[in-house]
Amino acid sequence: MTFKPGTExxxxxxxxxxxxxxxxxxxDRNVVAVTSASRGSGKLVPYAAAVPEQLVEVGIAEQTxxxxxxxxxxxxxxxxxxxxxxxxxxxxxxxIKNDVCYSDQPVTLVGISAGVSYGAxxxxxxxxxxxxxxxxxxxxxxxxxxxxxxxxxxxRAAAAAAHPVYLRFGKRPLVHLHEPDAQFEVGKAPVVREGxxxxxxxxxxxxxxxxxxxxxxxxxxxxxxxxxxxTIRPLDAEAVLRAARECRALITVEEHSVHGGLGExxxxxxxxxxxxxxxxxxxxxxxxxxxxxxxxxxxHYGISAKGLAxxxxxxxxxxxx
Amino acid sequence: MxxxxxxxxxxxxxxxxxxxxxxxxxGHTGGDLSCIDILSVxxxxxxxxxxxxxxxxGRDRYIQSKGHSVEALYVVLADKGFFPESDLETLCRYQxxxxxxxxxxxxxxxxNTGALGHGLAFSTGVALAGKMDGAAYRVYTLLGDGxxxxxxxxxxxxxxxHYRLDNLVAIVDRNSLQITGRxxxxxxxxxxxxxxxxxxxxxxxxxxxxxAALSEQLxxxxxxxxxxxxxxxxxxxxxxxxxxENDPKWxxxxxDDAQYEQAxxxxxxxxxxxxx
Numbered sequence: 001m002t003f004k005p006g007t008e009x010x011x012x013x014x015x016x017x018x019x020x021x022x023x024x025x026x027x028d029r030n031v032v033a034v035t036s037a038s039r040g041s042g043k044l045v046p047y048a049a050a051v052p053e054q055l056v057e058v059g060i061a062e063q064t065x066x067x068x069x070x071x072x073x074x075x076x077x078x079x080x081x082x083x084x085x086x087x088x089x090x091x092x093x094x095x096i097k098n099d100v101c102y103s104d105q106p107v108t109l110v111g112i113s114a115g116v117s118y119g120a121x122x123x124x125x126x127x128x129x130x131x132x133x134x135x136x137x138x139x140x141x142x143x144x145x146x147x148x149x150x151x152x153x154x155x156r157a158a159a160a161a162a163h164p165v166y167l168r169f170g171k172r173p174l175v176h177l178h179e180p181d182a183q184f185e186v187g188k189a190p191v192v193r194e195g196x197x198x199x200x201x202x203x204x205x206x207x208x209x210x211x212x213x214x215x216x217x218x219x220x221x222x223x224x225x226x227x228x229x230x231t232i233r234p235l236d237a238e239a240v241l242r243a244a245r246e247c248r249a250l251i252t253v254e255e256h257s258v259h260g261g262l263g264e265x266x267x268x269x270x271x272x273x274x275x276x277x278x279x280x281x282x283x284x285x286x287x288x289x290x291x292x293x294x295x296x297x298x299x300h301y302g303i304s305a306k307g308l309a310x311x312x313x314x315x316x317x318x319x320x321x
Numbered sequence: 322m323x324x325x326x327x328x329x330x331x332x333x334x335x336x337x338x339x340x341x342x343x344x345x346x347x348g349h350t351g352g353d354l355s356c357i358d359i360l361s362v363x364x365x366x367x368x369x370x371x372x373x374x375x376x377x378x379g380r381d382r383y384i385q386s387k388g389h390s391v392e393a394l395y396v397v398l399a400d401k402g403f404f405p406e407s408d409l410e411t412l413c414r415y416q417x418x419x420x421x422x423x424x425x426x427x428x429x430x431x432x433n434t435g436a437l438g439h440g441l442a443f444s445t446g447v448a449l450a451g452k453m454d455g456a457a458y459r460v461y462t463l464l465g466d467g468x469x470x471x472x473x474x475x476x477x478x479x480x481x482x483h484y485r486l487d488n489l490v491a492i493v494d495r496n497s498l499q500i501t502g503r504x505x506x507x508x509x510x511x512x513x514x515x516x517x518x519x520x521x522x523x524x525x526x527x528x529x530x531x532x533a534a535l536s537e538q539l540x541x542x543x544x545x546x547x548x549x550x551x552x553x554x555x556x557x558x559x560x561x562x563x564x565x566e567n568d569p570k571w572x573x574x575x576x577d578d579a580q581y582e583q584a585x586x587x588x589x590x591x592x593x594x595x596x597x
Contacts, residue, residue: 056449059479059480061477064473067439067441067445067473067477068442068446068449068477069446070446071443071449071450072446074431074432074443074447075378075450076378076450094436094439095473098434099442099443103425103433
């Protein structure tokens with residue numbers, strides 16, 4: 001049986017993260033998770049039970065979470081600082097900037113329930129700013145895995161990294177996009193689907209929707225490429241430039257504000273390379289955000305098979321999407 | 322090193338840090354002079370760290386949370402041989418690693434600081450790693466009193482007490498002044514001793530310019546087994562230079578030529594007295 005990406009439902013990336021971390025922790029006593037009363041939402045309850053001496057709980061104190069993580073890393077620990085992305089990357093931004101990035105302490109910051117995973121809880125709990133805020137910090141690799149395979153591989157890569165990493169995980173079960181033995185490399189965007197009409201450059205939990213849109217568009221004879229841009233930084237410039245040269249339009253898709261995230265990173269890259277292609281950034285606009293389930297919010301802002309397919313059709317028809 | 326020798330060293334450090342601040346035309350003079358005796362005692366008597374052992378996992382750590390008093394740290398590290406003192410000629414110059422706040426680009430410095438309210442959380446993490454590993458090292462951090470208005474400190478005070486980190490020592494440079502004026506007028510932190518005690522720390526207060534008393538207290542840590550220790554060092558901002566003492570304008574004031582001469586003369590007289 002051949003693997004068909006996007007057909008079989010997997011598990012939430014958060015569960016895969018927690019399981020992978022536990023396997024790493026069992027193999028190496030220096031692996032430490034630091035939580036801010038977030039072990040439940042981080043799916044780390046089994047981890048806490050299995051390796052309690054490798055869990056540091058600081059309470060609801062994100063600034064101390066990140067500072068303590070940096071201190072542990074400086075003393076040789078392989079540290080995962082786990083907290084909801086909304087709080088981790090806003091409340092503790094200065095600790096991320098100074099104690100982790102500037103001081104070059106190899107902490108892995110894990111933003112859980114990222115994007116609009118906490119959809120109905122409102123904007124306090126959404127992280128639609130994190131990619132923009134963190135992209136402006138020197139010395140941080142940023143990865144938003146799109147499926148369980150990417151999630152597990154990203155966790156293993158982060159554990160082995162010599163410098164700071166930010167990982168971004170959501171709560172929903174995700175369809176498998178890759179063979180279990182597919183190659184994963186930080187900074188290299190896998191092509192989930194080939195095509196040369198429009199190209200979707202998507203990241204994180206939006207990739208499966210871009211794939212579904214591409215499948216729909218094929219019914220109309222449009223063959224669209226889908227890239228899983230799991231690494232926001234360093235951006236796989238080569239893959240983006242190739243897509244822009246080989247395809248007739250390019251659409252970026254992210255669970256994030258349209259400002260400062262993947263879309264603007266691609267736009268800057270293309271403009272400075274002198275490549276002008278019909279281009280659209282799909283994400284959350286400047287407005288008081290709608291609430292509801294993650295998929296309802298996605299649908300509202302056109303991050304759905306239907307919405308993305310019509311964006312592609314419009315761009316290809318030359319009316320700017 | 323005897324107490325008398327240590328007192329002499331502290332005055333020499335004062336002279337040197339003023340020399341480099343004057344050359345650079347920049348520096349946090351007042352706070353440097355308030356914490357220099359603390360640094361002198363730490364590096365000459367307390368810390369188990371040297372240029373040779375700086376990379377060792379078992380070394381004692383010093384993290385300067387009040388990063389702006391970096392000139393004091395630079396002159397002490399140079400004296401201890403972490404780098405040639407001549408490097409300080411480049412203080413605050415274009416492309417120098419000797420910038421106005423500590424960075425790990427300078428040998429001997431553990432952590433990049435400068436934004437306030439960061440050192441205690443970092444130190445808590447280092448101390449926690451020591452406990453996890455059964456290591457014998459101690460972690461010392463220097464906090465400013467104005468810095469204690471940063472809420473992150475109080476988070477970390479709780480966390481350090483929760484984990485019973487008796488290998489952690491926080492020294493507060495209690496000079497009672499900050500950039501805006503008197504700490505008590507800006508945002509009152511008293512009663513500091515009982516506040517920190519209520520957060521689960523063992524707290525003592527000492528004359529922060531008395532090297533023998535400082536040594537005695539720092540050698541007595543942990544003040545109580547199973548708790549982190551806080552030493553409130555009562556200091557004078559600008560200590561050692563008459564016209565700089567207790568005047569907030571010297572927070573980052575740089576002396577003009579006449580002031581510089583007077584300051585060095587005053588310190589030379591103190592040095593002669595200490596050497597007799």
